Amino acid sequence: MIERDEYKEFRNAVRRLTESKIRPYASQVDLEARFPEEALDAFKELELVALPFDESIGGHSGDVLAQSICLEEIARGCAASSLTLMVIWAGLVPVAKHGSPKLIEEIVKPSLEGDVVASICLTEPHGGSDVWGAKTRAERKGEEWVINGQKRFISNASRSDWYTVLARTAEDSFGIFAVHKSDPGISFGKLESKMGVKGSPTADVLFENCRIPDYRCIGDPNQGKFYITESLAYTRPLIGAQALGIAQGAFDAAVQYIKEREVFGQQVARFQMVRGTIGDLATKIEAARQLLYRSCEAVDNGEEEARVLASMAKLFCSNVAMEVATEAVQLHGGSGYLNDFPVERMMRDAKIAQIYEGTSEIQKLIVAKSMLSN
Known part of the structure; x- marks a missing residue:
């Protein structure tokens, strides 16, 4: 493209x-x-x-x-x-x-002015990939909704002002709700100590008889499953984009380092094995970029295959990010193991792209289901 x-x-x-x-x-x-x-x-x-x-x-x-x-x-x-x-x-x-x-x-x-921080609350303690096994419930009482449950691994938790919350409204129905940090009944667990993306606070969000006004139900209280499925088709390419950026940043840092570093009287970049690695990584990054942009095009155009392309992009870009960041550390040698160099951070950051917003395994299942249903 x-x-x-x-x-x-x-x-x-x-x-x-x-x-x-x-x-x-x-x-x-x-x-x-x-x-x-x-x-x-x-x-x-x-x-x-x-x-x-x-x-x-x-x-x-x-x-x-x-x-x-x-x-x-x-x-x-x-x-x-x-x-x-x-x-x-x-x-x-x-x-x-x-x-x-x-x-x-x-x-x-x-x-939109940039001073308000928001989060989305989907994952629960019993299983991140099982979104529709959510146990958090929202019950209408008069002119209010009362929410009870626990959400886990919520990004921006405690720092966000607004939380978009998926909750069960009936046995087989879900709604999504806008909860403010000052609403009665919302609280936060301890901040998690993580491998990477440490600048993004992560914590449980707890709802104990959390009361919000009726109008804070977003859309139809029984259409939350449709809303979130639609949202995931949109956000998965964005995870792919983040992963692609990490891959490109790690690659750039590695190229700069091997051009400056000398071993055995010559630039590291002059060694044939190193050049082979660079050629391989550059090709994979560009392949990831083209798949990502194709998935974006499909989402923007409302194409039928948008969901599967989004999963392909998320899967491939996150795998490329992990590979490139790991190789970038290797190309730095001992220096790559030090936090003086950005590739150490990038390697830790890359891993989460294979896990959140649907693990790589979940993306493979989505793609396989689409291929086998034809």
Whole structure:
């Protein structure tokens, strides 16, 4: 897929922003395991939070390809920062697509200015991949909904202002609900100590008779399964984009290092085995990019195969990210094992892309089911 000029200009703008305002803090954010506030401020400069949303509510109507390019470029410098933006989008998009005008006014419009952080709450303690086994329940009582349950591994938890929550409304029905951090009955577990993306806080979100007004039910209280399935088809390419950005960032760092490092009187980059590795990794990165962009095109056009292409992109890009980051550490030799060099962080960050938003195994099953049903 050939990028049109407007995409190239946008890519370059995000790249400049990342290099000047986000990458310089990436190592510090990781070492201190703190929220990347600098990135949140940087997003405002290009109004990146507003990118996916309709112009009628103050957004920029950016398609999934534009969003993927954005996350790819940010992840080249800091995976935690790309995750921060992606999770904000994931929390807000269902509200913007299915919420009432009142909800859009209350939640989405103020968020587009960049000061409001959002999360989406799907996973539960008994099984991350079994989304529809969720036990969290929402019960209508008068003019309120009362939510009880526990969500696990929630990104931006405790830092977010708004939480989009999947809850069972009947035996076989689900709804999604907008919960504010100040609502009675919401609380947070301890912050998890993680392998990577340490700048993105992760914790349980608990609901104990959490009461919210009736209008905070997003759309039809029995259509949550459709809303979330639709959302996953949209967000999986974004995970692929994040993974692709990590892969490209690790590759760039490795190329720079082997061109500067000398062993046995010559550049490491002059050794034939090293060149073979570089050629292999570059090819896989470009293959991942083309599959990702094709999946974005399918999602944007509402194509029938969009869901399976999204799973293919998420699967392939995350695997490439893990391979490239691991090889980048190897190409650095002993230096790659030190946190003085970014590839150590990138290798740790890459792993999560194979796990969240549907593990690699789940993506394989989705793809296989599509192939075998024809």
